Amino acid sequence: MLDKSKIGAAIVAIAVIMSVMTGAVAAEESTYELTVEVEDEDGVAIEDPDVTVEDEDGEEVDKTELEDGDYTATADADGFEEGEESVSIDGEDETVTLTLTAEEDDSDDEDEEETTHEVDVDVSDDDEAVEEAEVTIGEETIETDSDGLATFSEITDGEHTVEIETETIEETLEITGDGTVTVDTSEETVEFEDDEDAGGGGGESGDELSMEAIALTGIVIVVLFGVVAILGIAIRQ
Secondary structure: OOOHHHHHHHHHHHHHHHHHHHHHHHHHHOOEOEEEEEEOOOOOEOOOOEEEEEOOOOOEOOOOOEOOEEEEEEEEOOOEOOEEEEEEEOOOOEEEEEEOOEOOOHHHHHHHOOOEEEEEEEEEEOOEEOOOOEEEEOOEEEEOOOOOEEEEEEEEOEEEEEEEEOOOOOOOOOEOOOOOOOOOOOOOOEEEEEOOOOOOOOOOOOOEEEEOOOOOEEEEEEEOOOOEEEEEEEEOO
8 A cells, every 4th residue: 555645745856846947947048149230331231340248237248148137239340430229138039230330531631631832932133132031921931041042831722922021122112913823733923013103113014023833842933123022822732
């Protein structure tokens, strides 16, 4: 005859074992996987991105074994800005897509920087070099050397006014003409006509100032017939 107490104990033991096994299975099934897809702004998949997943405490976790909760997926790749996305796990696997923005090309900024040129201003009177003449372009003033030369090393593209002043010539002639020169690989000459009504009467109508410029080592030649000459030049790339 079977011992009922032993049978009852056996049933209880089996129930306990089954309960433990069921709990273990349930524990295994309570984690889920998060798939993180990474693409660029055109929807093209980015190869070998660096992907991390963090929980609400900011701790990095295994994206293949996530429990229910809120997480942050972050992706980074060469040539792209870092991107992140929040995602919630609620009883099933999830997929999130991160779209990364391409980093700005620094070379574009370099291209936008102003180009500068070296411009030499050669001042002479009747083919004789004028020394210590004050030559001004913008905010910079340089005196000519014994060869009548003043060198400006950082002249940007654009229009500039050249002012030349010297006390070595007694007569005064006001130059009222206006002109421009383009700095490139060719040589250009711009003529400036005198005003015969200008004070001092040091010259006649039709006298001319000539100006030349050559790319990067541009030369501006001004033949003076008076104390002050003001003229315009345009520097182009």
